[in-house]
Structure formats: structure tokens, C-alpha cells
Amino acid sequence: MFQRPRGTRDFGPDEMARRRRALEKMRETALNFGFREIQMPTFEEIELFTKKSGPGIVEELYAFKDKGGRDIALRPEMTAQVMRFYVSDLSSLPKPLKLFYYGPCFRYENPQSGRFREFFQFGAEIAGANTPETDAEVIALASAIIAAVGLKGFTIRIGYIGVLRNMLSELKLSGAEIAAALHFLDKNDVEGFNLFASQKFISKETIERILSIRNLKGDIEILDDLNDGAAKDYLKEMTRSLSLLRVGKFQIDLGIIRGLDYYTGVVFEIDAPSLGAEKQICGGGSYDLVPLFGGEQVFTTGFALGFDRVLMAAENEGFPQIVDELDVYVIPVGDSAREKVLGIVATLRNAGLSVDYDLMRRSLSKNMKYASLAKAKQVIIAGEKELAKGTVTLRDMKSGDQKEIKIESLIEEMKK
Amino acid sequence: MFQRPRGTRDFGPDEMARRRRALEKMRETALNFGFREIQMPTFEEIELFTKKSGPGIVEELYAFKDKGGRDIALRPEMTAQVMRFYVSDLSSLPKPLKLFYYGPCFRYENPQSGRFREFFQFGAEIAGANTPETDAEVIALASAIIAAVGLKGFTIRIGYIGVLRNMLSELKLSGAEIAAALHFLDKNDVEGFNLFASQKFISKETIERILSIRNLKGDIEILDDLNDGAAKDYLKEMTRSLSLLRVGKFQIDLGIIRGLDYYTGVVFEIDAPSLGAEKQICGGGSYDLVPLFGGEQVFTTGFALGFDRVLMAAENEGFPQIVDELDVYVIPVGDSAREKVLGIVATLRNAGLSVDYDLMRRSLSKNMKYASLAKAKQVIIAGEKELAKGTVTLRDMKSGDQKEIKIESLIEEMKK
Numbered sequence: 128m129f130q131r132p133r134g135t136r137d138f139g140p141d142e143m144a145r146r147r148r149a150l151e152k153m154r155e156t157a158l159n160f161g162f163r164e165i166q167m168p169t170f171e172e173i174e175l176f177t178k179k180s181g182p183g184i185v186e187e188l189y190a191f192k193d194k195g196g197r198d199i200a201l202r203p204e205m206t207a208q209v210m211r212f213y214v215s216d217l218s219s220l221p222k223p224l225k226l227f228y229y230g231p232c233f234r235y236e237n238p239q240s241g242r243f244r245e246f247f248q249f250g251a252e253i254a255g256a257n258t259p260e261t262d263a264e265v266i267a268l269a270s271a272i273i274a275a276v277g278l279k280g281f282t283i284r285i286g287y288i289g290v291l292r293n294m295l296s297e298l299k300l301s302g303a304e305i306a307a308a309l310h311f312l313d314k315n316d317v318e319g320f321n322l323f324a325s326q327k328f329i330s331k332e333t334i335e336r337i338l339s340i341r342n343l344k345g346d347i348e349i350l351d352d353l354n355d356g357a358a359k360d361y362l363k364e365m366t367r368s369l370s371l372l373r374v375g376k377f378q379i380d381l382g383i384i385r386g387l388d389y390y391t392g393v394v395f396e397i398d399a400p401s402l403g404a405e406k407q408i409c410g411g412g413s414y415d416l417v418p419l420f421g422g423e424q425v426f427t428t429g430f431a432l433g434f435d436r437v438l439m440a441a442e443n444e445g446f447p448q449i450v451d452e453l454d455v456y457v458i459p460v461g462d463s464a465r466e467k468v469l470g471i472v473a474t475l476r477n478a479g480l481s482v483d484y485d486l487m488r489r490s491l492s493k494n495m496k497y498a499s500l501a502k503a504k505q506v507i508i509a510g511e512k513e514l515a516k517g518t519v520t521l522r523d524m525k526s527g528d529q530k531e532i533k534i535e536s537l538i539e540e541m542k543k
Numbered sequence: 544m545f546q547r548p549r550g551t552r553d554f555g556p557d558e559m560a561r562r563r564r565a566l567e568k569m570r571e572t573a574l575n576f577g578f579r580e581i582q583m584p585t586f587e588e589i590e591l592f593t594k595k596s597g598p599g600i601v602e603e604l605y606a607f608k609d610k611g612g613r614d615i616a617l618r619p620e621m622t623a624q625v626m627r628f629y630v631s632d633l634s635s636l637p638k639p640l641k642l643f644y645y646g647p648c649f650r651y652e653n654p655q656s657g658r659f660r661e662f663f664q665f666g667a668e669i670a671g672a673n674t675p676e677t678d679a680e681v682i683a684l685a686s687a688i689i690a691a692v693g694l695k696g697f698t699i700r701i702g703y704i705g706v707l708r709n710m711l712s713e714l715k716l717s718g719a720e721i722a723a724a725l726h727f728l729d730k731n732d733v734e735g736f737n738l739f740a741s742q743k744f745i746s747k748e749t750i751e752r753i754l755s756i757r758n759l760k761g762d763i764e765i766l767d768d769l770n771d772g773a774a775k776d777y778l779k780e781m782t783r784s785l786s787l788l789r790v791g792k793f794q795i796d797l798g799i800i801r802g803l804d805y806y807t808g809v810v811f812e813i814d815a816p817s818l819g820a821e822k823q824i825c826g827g828g829s830y831d832l833v834p835l836f837g838g839e840q841v842f843t844t845g846f847a848l849g850f851d852r853v854l855m856a857a858e859n860e861g862f863p864q865i866v867d868e869l870d871v872y873v874i875p876v877g878d879s880a881r882e883k884v885l886g887i888v889a890t891l892r893n894a895g896l897s898v899d900y901d902l903m904r905r906s907l908s909k910n911m912k913y914a915s916l917a918k919a920k921q922v923i924i925a926g927e928k929e930l931a932k933g934t935v936t937l938r939d940m941k942s943g944d945q946k947e948i949k950i951e952s953l954i955e956e957m958k959k
Contacts, residue, residue, distance in 0.1 A: 128837040129591050129627045135584035137628045143580045159892050161899025164559045168551035175545050191607030211545045212553045221916045223902050235610050256902035371885035421544040469787035476575050483577025486639050486672035500637045
């Protein structure tokens with residue numbers, strides 16, 4: 128017997144119905160926010176991903192040479208692709224450009240709870256608008272998408288990487304040095320940061336001030352202690368827009384660093400505490416990546432959301448068990464009835480109803496059992512004598528009520 | 544500048560809106576036929592595909608070793624995966640099992656018109672029902688799915704591989720010899736077939752009879768000349784079901800062989816003549832694959848449909864240019880208006896409308912231009928004075944009509 132590859136999943140009909148419904152809700156929400164969908168290939172030149180994430184990413188990639196000898200990798204994320212697509216084709220579209228996308232991503236890592244080798248991301252970006260309300264729009268969308276799936280238990284934390292960046296710039300550190308410093312802080316490696324800072328002759332006082340920034344967490348008022356006026360003003364205006372857009376629950380957390388070098392201003396993370404150690408379901412912020420991919424500088428802000436994790440969190444809350452229901456299952460009784468029901472089936476399907484019928488020529492009782500397993504809301508029983516009169520029996524599977532109905536009145540009756 | 548990999552595609556917002564809409568219609572149709580969706584991983588052990596399609600398929604695969612040394616391939620098609628999934632998990636579900644799936648597939652071949660290295664398939668299978676109406680159901684679904692996308696110019700050709708198989712079996716050929724013979728016939732290699740047949744001491748008369756079967760094309764009446772009574776009865780009953788299900792246009796074509804060894808009875812192909820040389824958009828039939836993957840024998844019938852080709856054919860016919868329209872674009876005029884419109888935006892979005900607003904603090908005229916490019920159906924212009932009175936201006940972008948409206952009446956007015 129063949130096994131599916133480790134860390135990947137098959138989705139059966141019930142699970143797929145839930146996933147499809149969740150994705151539809153997410154898409155609908157993004158479209159209602161005026162975002163438009165794009166799609167990129169499943170694999171790319173490996174360099175596209177190392178350009179954005181550094182050579183370290185290769186360790187985690189599904190990488191291979193194609194038959195033409197090119198180094199190819201299955202995408203580990205989609206932002207680098209959006210940037211490539213933006214530079215080659217999208218940059219001439221009207222600004223602001225509001226985009227979203229969904230698809231499978233791949234990472235070679237040890238499979239564990241909530242982490243898969245093939246996983247699914249939903250993401251969004253805005254390019255070309257450089258205002259606090261643009262960052263607010265992106266966070267409001269992430270929040271609305273998560274809420275649309277039915278998840279209630281999530282928290283939004285908002286930081287501003289610009290604060291630490293500005294403090295480090297003032298110390299006349301190079302770009303690479305700033306990146307190194309932020310890397311220590313992101314990993315919470317205080318010892319490493321201290322060593323690094325002392326080598327750069329940074330005073331103890333400044334070190335303390337930098338380290339303490341990471342502990343600024345709470346309501347918007349904690350920003351009052353901040354020296355950085357521009358950052359303070361931006362964050363206050365952004366969070367005010369967020370409140371006006373009715374995004375209620377968020378807190379400030381200046382400890383959010385997000386690892387990668389290209390974040391510039393607002394950064395945010397969304398957690399679902401019910402997921403435990405792997406609780407982060409979304410991360411994003413404003414970033415500066417287009418020039419890296421050969422385009423002109425443009426303000427960009429966005430997020431990526433872990434589709435699988437959002438669903439896991441929603442299921443922890445007793446996410447409604449959506450199933451594909453069948454409007455009606457049609458059972459012919461008797462050989463001559465078998466052909467006659469096909470016309471009824473075709474008519475009901477053309478009217479937009481979901482209709483299945485007996486393909487196995489089974490007995491009435493076996494068919495009734497199948498109709499119940501297939502979650503049919505109603506059953507049509509078509510016996511030869513009734514059909515001769517132009518009628519069938521329509522049975523409600525919930526109440527058990529049934530009545531004889533003229534075939535031409537079926538659609539009307541069923542849509543009641 | 545980075546290039547996307549050869550033979551792959553990016554889909555921008557307009558194209559993606561069309562693709563999404565087409566896929567939604569296909570899904571809706573399959574659900575209305577009582578089929579249920581499943582999904583399998585993007586890659587599998589390479590052996591899964593060679594088991595079904597033979598070692599020759601390796602040439603066309605995106606194959607690689609993962610970091611654990613396993614031989615992996617991006618899927619070139621999805622039926623083998625459905626079989627694997629069926630054997631491991633789905634075989635215990637109630638029969639008949641009606642399944643559909645959609646996703647990217649990959650073949651390393653020279654990119655040319657209508658052939659891509661990453662392409663998209665939509666497929667369906669029924670397992671467990673062994674009646675002519677089951678084959679009819681599958682063909683009716685394929686036809687309905689194609690019609691749902693709006694394509695009119697397509698033709699359905701229906702054959703029965705069982706006819707040739709039975710004739711070859713009667714000659715006491717082995718399974719491998721039958722496969723070899725069918726392969727010659729599939730490739731239309733008459734010379735090769737003649738040589739093969741003469742080596743097996745098959746009479747000229749029989750050879751002629753076999754070759755002539757391939758030319759039986761036309762209405763159902765052509766079957767009257769057929770010796771194979773069982774095949775004739777089955778095909779007649781199947782096509783009668785098809786007519787009763789209101790699938791109008793189809794012809795019999797006993798020349799359909801479909802290359803692979805596992806087809807058993809009915810086979811069919813659907814073409815869109817407007818596509819020229821690469822006109823086939825769908826192929827399928829009944830097949831016997833489950834035992835190959837370690838499961839118990841079960842009657843299975845299904846099809847795979849080239850999503851990209853169906854869309855190309857629909858576009859050749861002037862497929863309607865679907866775009867994502869925006870219900871309303873909101874323009875604040877003046878600084879204090881900027882914050883006030885956010886509440887209006889949130890309220891309208893919560894009411895299910897698609898709403899965008901000025902993120903770039905542009906002038907009224909620039910915003911009007913953007914609203915027009917973004918295909919907004921209506922525009923809300925919110926000036927400071929009006930807002931103070933609790934009103935805004937609602938403008939219909941098509942007619943140019945505009946009127947002052949109370950904010951609390953907006954939803955009602957807009958949903959008119």
C-alpha cells in the first residue's frame with residue numbers, strides 16, 4: 128500500500144467542505160475590502176527565495192534541479208513571488224494596489240502538531256499607499272478574515288520596528304550591523320546583544336534603553352514613554368484608524384521584531400492562544416522589498432496568514448461542522464421508473480438544486496439508508512404507478528413527513 | 544529582474560477573477576450532481592505515478608530526491624492519488640462514492656500553445672456503482688461543468704474499449720500482448736499493428752475486422768453492425784440515460800483507445816474544436832485501478848478535465864469578461880472627514896458590500912479617476928459640511944446621478 132509523503136495531508140469530503148467554506152469566507156472578506164486576487168506558480172528559481180530570506184532558507188526548502196539544470200524550489204512563502212510579479216507586470220496598475228492570494232507552500236521540517244511540510248497560506252499586500260490608515264486597512268483585513276471563519280479567541284499585537292531601527296541608526300551602525308543587532312533581539316539573545324553592543328562601544332545606558340523597548344507592551348498609553356515622536360504619532364494615528372474601522376481588541380507590543388530585515392515600520396502578529404506553543408496564526412507589517420527585486424521603491428504593507436492554523440484554532444472552539452448537504456435524493460421503484468426519474472433529476476439540477484439518485488439499482492430501504500448517510504434533506508420516491516399519474520412522493524428527511532406531489536410542482540415545493 | 548520559471552504562469556487580478564468564477568461554477572455543478580470534494584498533496588512518492596502510468600512517465604515528471612533521500616515527484620495528474628487515498632481512507636465510506644477535485648499538476652514538456660509545465664486539472668470519479676447510468680452520470684457531469692463555464696462549442700465522443708479488448712482476448716493473447724496491440728491502435732500505427740498481428744498468426748480477416756472497429760463513428764445506429772452484443776446493450780443503455788439526462792450532443796466513436804491499460808468499458812473524450820491541434824479538453828471512462836494500489840476490486844469511472852484549456856476555448860468564444868466590481872468607493876473631502884468615513888466603511892462592509900476608500904489622501908478628482916479604474920458601481924463623497932449634517936453624497940458611476948443621503952439610510956439606498 129502506498130503512503131502519502133510524510134508531513135502532507137489528504138482532505139476527505141467532510142474536511143474539504145469545511146476548508147472550502149472557510150476559504151470562501153476569507154476570499155469574500157478580502158473582496159469586500161476591495162482587495163483583488165492573484166496567483167503565482169507553485170515553484171520558482173531558488174534564488175528568488177534566498178534573495179528575500181537569505182541563504183539559510185535553503186535548508187528548509189524543497190529544492191531540486193529541473194531537467195534543464197535550473198535550480199528550482201517549491202515556494203516556502205508567497206511574498207517574494209508577489210514582488211517578482213509586481214516588478215514584471217503589476218507595477219503599472221493604478222495605486223494603491225490591493226492584492227490577496229492563497230495557495231500551498233512547502234517547508235522541509237520535522238512534522239509536528241500544526242506544522243506540515245505542505246501547508247496553506249492566505250496573504251494580502253497593499254502597494255503604493257503610504258499612510259497610517261493603509262497599515263490599519265491591512266490589519267483590519269487580517270482581523271476580519273479570521274473573524275469571518277468563526278474564530279473568536281485571537282489577539283492582535285502591534286509593534287513598530289522603526290523605533291528600534293531608528294535608535295540603532297542613531298548609533299551610526301551600518302545596515303548589516305543593524306540587522307545583526309535586530310537578529311539578537313528577535314531571538315531574545317540578550318547576552319549576544321550585550322556582547323555585540325559592547326564591541327561597538329555602545330554605552331550601558333543605551334543598551335538598557337534599547338532592551339527596555341522590547342518590554343513596552345499594553346494599551347496605547349504606553350507609547351507616552353517613547354522618545355521617538357514620529358513613531359508615536361504614526362502608531363497613534365494608525366491605531367485610531369483601526370478603532371474607527373471597529374477592530375476592537377489589539378495591544379501595543381514593541382517587542383515584535385519579525386526576524387527579517389526588510390520590515391520598516393508597523394509590524395504585527397496575531398495569536399490564537401488555544402493553539403499553545405505554535406499559537407501564531409498571522410504576521411505582517413510594512414516592508415521595503417520591491418527594490419531588492421529590481422523595481423522602484425514603493426511603500427508596501429501586508430500579511431501572511433496560516434490557513435491550517437486558523438482552522439485548527441476555530442475547530443478548538445467548536446467551529447461549526449459544515450457538511451455538503453444534498454437537497455434531494457431520488458429513488459426510482461421498479462424498472463420502468465428508473466429511466467423516468469432521469470428527466471426529473473435533470474430538471475431539478477438545472478433549477479440549481481443539488482440532486483443525487485440511485486446509481487446502484489438498490490432496494491427502497493437500502494436507498495433510504497444511503498440518502499440518510501448522504502445527508503439528503505428530502506427524498507423523492509418515484510414508483511411506477513405514481514409516475515403513470517404524473518406524481519411522486521416527496522419526503523422530508525428531518526420530520527419524516529411525506530406527500531404525493533405533481534412532478535411539475537416539484538421545484539416550487541422543494542424551494543419552499 | 545527575476546523571471547518566472549518557463550512554462551508557468553502568473554495570474555493578475557482580471558484573469559484571476561475569471562478563473563475563480565469559472566472554478567466556482569464547476570464546483571457548484573459538481574456539488575449539484577451530488578459529488579463531494581477531496582484534495583491530495585502536491586507531490587507524492589514517484590512510484591505512485593509509475594505504478595499507474597508506467598516507467599515512461601518519469602521522463603515527463605518533475606522528480607527529485609527530498610532531504611530524506613526519498614524519490615518524490617510533483618503530480619502529473621491526480622487519479623493515482625485518488626486511488627491511493629481511496630485504498631487508505633475512503634473505501635469504507637458509503638457507496639457509490641462520488642468525488643471531485645481540482646488542483647495544479649506538473650509536466651516537464653516543451654511549453655507551447657495550450658500546454659504548460661504547471662497546469663490545472665478538474666476531475667471526478669465514482670466508485671462502487673456498476674451500471675450504465677453511472678457512466679452516463681460521469682459524462683453528464685463533464686458536459687454540465689463545461690457548459691457551466693459558458694463554453695458552447697464542444698463535442699463529446701463516446702467509445703467502448705471493451706469491444707477491442709474482448710476481440711483481442713478471444714484471440715488468446717496475454718494481458719501484455721493485448722496492451723501492446725492497443726498501444727499500436729492508440730498511436731494509429733497500422734503498420735506496427737499488422738506486423739505484431741502477423742507474428743501472432745492472426746488472420747488477415749480478423750486484422751481487418753479489428754482495424755475497422757476504429758472507424759465506427761457516428762450516431763448510435765452504427766452500433767447495429769457490431770458483433771459484441773454485451774457492449775452494444777451497455778452502450779445503448781448508457782447513451783439512453785445520457786439523453787434522458789438531457790446531454791444532447793454526443794457521438795459514438797469506437798476509435799477512442801486512451802492509451803493506458805486500465806480502461807475497461809466506456810471511454811470518452813470531449814474536444815473544443817476552436818483550440819485546433821490541442822483540442823481535447825476532457826478524457827475519461829471506466830477503469831480498474833484500485834487493485835493495482837492494493838485495494839479490493841471496485842467499479843470506478845471518472846474523468847479529468849483541462850481547466851486551462853476549457854477557459855481558453857471559452858475565451859475563444861468571447862467568454863464574458865468577468866471582473867471584480869466594487870460596490871462603492873468612499874472619498875472623504877477634508878481632513879476631519881477622513882476619520883469620519885472609516886465608520887461608514889466599516890458599517891457598509893459589515894453589511895456585506897464590497898467597499899474601498901481613499902488610502903492615499905488624494906484630491907477629489909484623482910479619487911474619482913481611481914474609483915472609475917477600480918470599477919466602482921457607486922461613489923460616496925463625504926464632505927465636512929455634509930458629515931456635520933449627518934449626510935453624504937451618493938453618486939451612481941454609470942448614470943452620473945448623485946444625491947444627498949442620510950448616513951443611516953445608506954445601506955438601504957445602496958442595496959436598491
